[in-house]
Amino acid sequence: MEVFQVAHFVRLRSSVRSSRYLAAADDGTRVFLCGRRGVHNAVWAVEPVIGVIPGASAGPYVRLRGAYGRYLVATNYGAGRGPSDGVVAEQRDLGVRPTPPGYLWQAFRRRDSFVLRNGAGRYLRANGRFRRWHKDVSVAGDNASTMMQWRVEVVPPMASRPSLVDLPPQLMHRTNPPVESDLSRVIRxxxxxxxxxxxxQEWAPVRVNTNNLTHLRLTLAERLGQNCDAGQITLCVRAGRYAHLSPLLVDLPMGNNPIHIVVLNHGTPGLASIN
Structure with a gap:
């Protein structure tokens, strides 16, 4: 676990598929192997978990939070690829306490790599050793395969916040861009x-018809009135009642699911506390 003790943000690179990184898919649910190292979707925030977790083996543990504020989780759904005992890995909100075992992760060194075991005793696994077009990630019970080994790359915190005109490094849909009906949702x-x-009791709703982050910043600044400058706020997503606030650096995920956004002013202790 020493690798997570010195890191606030990490990339997880498959040791076997060495050009592929664990990434949060832009539907806000799936995780997959991505070849674009520089996108925010391939960066995971590390959250230490304190205390004993019922149903989990001995800690310490961390949670891994993705670009959309949701957490890397081992589900109970069987995976379509990989070992027969494998289950699906995906992004999920954190809406209950204590943290369920499927959200918890430990790192164990294997020479120059690590295996990542969750609170239920399963291991994060890249798929597609021979069928290289497969990008699936699963969680399985046997840690003997080298497909379960990951290089953990520590990512330094950002020196400054992106401006309104900065294009975020993120996953893009260049061939089949989404239409408005795919993106219309209520933001609270x-x-x-x-x-x-x-x-x-202070949450308010607004409907938006785009997933564009800049558009959302301008919309919320207008809603909040004259004392709110769109260039001086950061939008943080709260993915579940007990999730940590996560600064939103990419466009909203695809789909129509509601999203909770907390608006924080630049230069305040509140924003500094989550950086």
């Missing part, structure tokens, strides 16, 4: 005070 938003506090 709240503005935090300078300490990062807000009330659960």
């Amino acid at each position: 938003y709240v503005r935090a005070d300078n300490a990062g506090r807000y009330g659960e």
Whole structure:
């Protein structure tokens, strides 16, 4: 676990498929092997988990939070590829306490690589050793395969926030861009005070018909009034009641699912506390 003790953000690169990284797919649910190292979707925030977790083996553990604020989870659904005992890995909200074992991860060194075991005793696995077009990631019980070995690359925190005109490094749909009906959703938003506090009764809804992050910043700044400058706020997604706030650096995920956004002012202790 020492690798996670010194890292706030990491990339997980398959040791066998060495040009492929674990990435959060832009539907906000799937995870897959991505060949684009520089995109935010391939970066995972590391959250230490404190205390004993019922149903999980002995810790310590971390949670891994992706670009859309959701967590890397081993589900109970059988995986279509990989070992017969494999289950699907995906992104999920964190809406319950204590953290379920499927959300918890440990790293164990294997020479210059690591295997990642979750709280239920299964191991994160890249697929497609021979069928290279397969990009699936699963979680399985046997850690003997080298497909379960990952290189952990520590990612330094960003020195500054992107401006409104910066194009975020993210997954793009160049051939089949989504249409409006694929993106229309209700955003629930709240503005935090300078300490990062807000009330659960303060959420307000707004419907948007695009997943564009800049458009959402401008829309929420207009909704919040004259004392809100779109260039001086950061939008943070809260993916579940007990999820950590996650600065949104990419466009919203595809789909119509509602999303909760907390608006934080630049230069405030509230924003500094989550950086």
